[in-house]
Amino acid sequence: QLQLVESGGGLVQPGGSLRLSCTASAIIKDYYTIAWFRQAPGKEREGVSCISAAGISTKYADSVKGRFTISRDNAENTVYLQMNSIELEDTAIYYCAADWAPYAALCAIIDVKGRYDVWGQGTQVTVSS
Numbered sequence: 001q002l003q004l005v006e007s008g009g010g011l012v013q014p015g016g017s018l019r020l021s022c023t024a025s026a027i028i029k030d031y032y033t034i035a036w037f038r039q040a041p042g043k044e045r046e047g048v049s050c051i052s053a054a055g056i057s058t059k060y061a062d063s064v065k066g067r068f069t070i071s072r073d074n075a076e077n078t079v080y081l082q083m084n085s086i087e088l089e090d091t092a093i094y095y096c097a098a099d100w101a102p103y104a105a106l107c108a109i110i111d112v113k114g115r116y117d118v119w120g121q122g123t124q125v126t127v128s129s
Helices: none
Strands: 004-007 010-012 018-024 032-039 046-051 058-060 068-073 078-083 092-100 123-127
Touching: 004 092, 018 032, 018 092, 018 123, 032 078, 046 068, 046 078, 058 068, 078 092
Parallel strands: 010 123
Antiparallel strands: 004 018, 018 078, 032 046, 032 092, 046 058, 068 078, 092 123
C-alpha cells in the first residue's frame, strides 16, 4: 500500500515562498498521478495542482496559476509544490493524494468518485503578516 508523507509547511508572510514536499513510499513515475489539495477552515477541500503519472502534463487551479509550480523528482519519488507570491487566502492544510493511473498522460484536480484513494496526513500553511 502506497503511503504519502507531506512536509514543508509553516508560517509565511504574504508575498513569501514555500516549497511543499510529498514523498511516496513506492515508485510513482508512470504509475501514480499525484495531486495537491487544500482545505481552509470552514471551507470545502479544493484541488490545487496535479501531475500526471507519465509526467507529461500538469494542471493548476485558477487561484494559484502563475504562482504555484508542481514538479516531480523521480529518483526521490517526491512531488513538490513550489508556492510563490503567497497570499493570505493560501492559508490551509495542504494534502497530497495519489491515483493509480498507469501511464496516464493527463490528470485532474477534481476528486471524482474518489479516484484519489491514497492521502497524506497534511501539512499546515499559515500566511500571516
